[in-house]
Amino acid sequence: MAYKFSNYVNGKGKTMKKTAMDIVKYLFVAYVVTMIILAIIAFLLFKANVSEGVVNGGVVFSYIFSSFIAGLFFCKHQADRKFLWGALVGFLYFVIIMVVSIILNRQLFMQIPNLFSVFTLCTLGGMMGGMLQSEKN
Numbered sequence: 001m002a003y004k005f006s007n008y009v010n011g012k013g014k015t016m017k018k019t020a021m022d023i024v025k026y027l028f029v030a031y032v033v034t035m036i037i038l039a040i041i042a043f044l045l046f047k048a049n050v051s052e053g054v055v056n057g058g059v060v061f062s063y064i065f066s067s068f069i070a071g072l073f074f075c076k077h078q079a080d081r082k083f084l085w086g087a088l089v090g091f092l093y094f095v096i097i098m099v100v101s102i103i104l105n106r107q108l109f110m111q112i113p114n115l116f117s118v119f120t121l122c123t124l125g126g127m128m129g130g131m132l133q134s135e136k137n
Helices: 016-048 052-075 082-104 108-136
Strands: none
Touching (some): 016 052, 016 082, 052 082, 082 108
């Protein structure tokens, strides 16, 4: 008897295929939030000529807030271990950022300490969203 990946059922009776689609959906939401925040930062940079520190702070805020939102919304649909699911969503958010950065900027590995910081912020942001969601139930 062959085991099918889509037949596995998690705690709330959802198949892994449905869970994976939810992850993709909420990662998309997180990237829309990121684009909105970055557009606001770009507008402020253009109109108000803000400093580089403000821009860097805004980018860090977009990482944390976007992965937090993805973890918060995704974990609403999970039965247990919401903080781990949130951390997974934050990690996947980071992986996509890293892959896009590697494609667009070939000198990514020159910034290894920054890479670890972004990894930590994204993962912990998603985990925080999952932890807050678990308090709501």
